[in-house]
Amino acid sequence: MNKATVNFIGTIQTSYKTVAECPGQARPANGVSKIVLDPEMLPALKGIEGKSCIQVLYWFDEADRSALQKVPRWSETNEKIGVFALRSPMRPNPIALSTVELLKVEENVLTVSALDCRDGTPLLDIKPYMDPP
Numbered sequence: 001m002n003k004a005t006v007n008f009i010g011t012i013q014t015s016y017k018t019v020a021e022c023p024g025q026a027r028p029a030n031g032v033s034k035i036v037l038d039p040e041m042l043p044a045l046k047g048i049e050g051k052s053c054i055q056v057l058y059w060f061d062e063a064d065r066s067a068l069q070k071v072p073r074w075s076e077t078n079e080k081i082g083v084f085a086l087r088s089p090m091r092p093n094p095i096a097l098s099t100v101e102l103l104k105v106e107e108n109v110l111t112v113s114a115l116d117c118r119d120g121t122p123l124l125d126i127k128p129y130m131d132p133p
Contacts, residue, residue, distance in 0.1 A: 003013050008122040010037035010108070012058055016118050019062055019089075023116045033101060035110040035123060042108050051124040053129035056115060060094035067091065099129050 013034040016022045023030075036057065037045065048054070067090040069080040083091040096117065104111040110126070 005046070006059075007122060008059065008124065009041050009121040010035060012036075012115055012117055012119070012121045012123055014051040014115055014117060014119045014121070016116075019118050022118060031114045033100070033112050033115040035112060035126070037108040037110070037123070037126075039108055045105065045108070045110075048102070048110075048126070048128070051102050051128045053099055054102050054110070054112065055129050056098050056100060057124040057127070057128045058096045058098075058115075058117055059124055060096055060117070061090035061122055062118070063091065063094035065090075065092055065094060095124065106107070 013036060015031055067083060067088075069078050069082055069088060070088050070090055071078050072086055072088075089096065098115055100115060101113040102110060102112065115121075
């Protein structure tokens with residue numbers, strides 16, 4: 001298997017102190033979250049103020065990366081299915097993607113509608129949300 005290296009560019013601040021406190025599958029998070037970018041990322045934010053929604057990619061750093069199959073929470077049969085058919089954080093590369101409303105930009109801190117991750121979760125990337133064609 002080939003390997004790659006990614007750099008975390010900041011952290012996410014939420015009200016969830018543990019993974020167990022985070023909202024489950026398809027349940028919206030409440031409140032607001034803050035995305036704190038490393039100060040050297042400040043130039044990369046130029047122009048983001050005009051965006052209403054952004055996509056946030058982050059790393060589930062406490063996830064089990066060895067899991068390839070899992071019993072979904074909603075399963076009535078307890079049959080395992082592949083992690084690529086689920087939104088579970090347990091996967092070979094525990095990358096999460098959420099689309100959130102951008103509420104405020106102050107220096108290197110973005111205030112957004114609530115993210116469903118643990119406080120201190122590493123940030124991978126931010127992209128403007130584009131409506132599908």
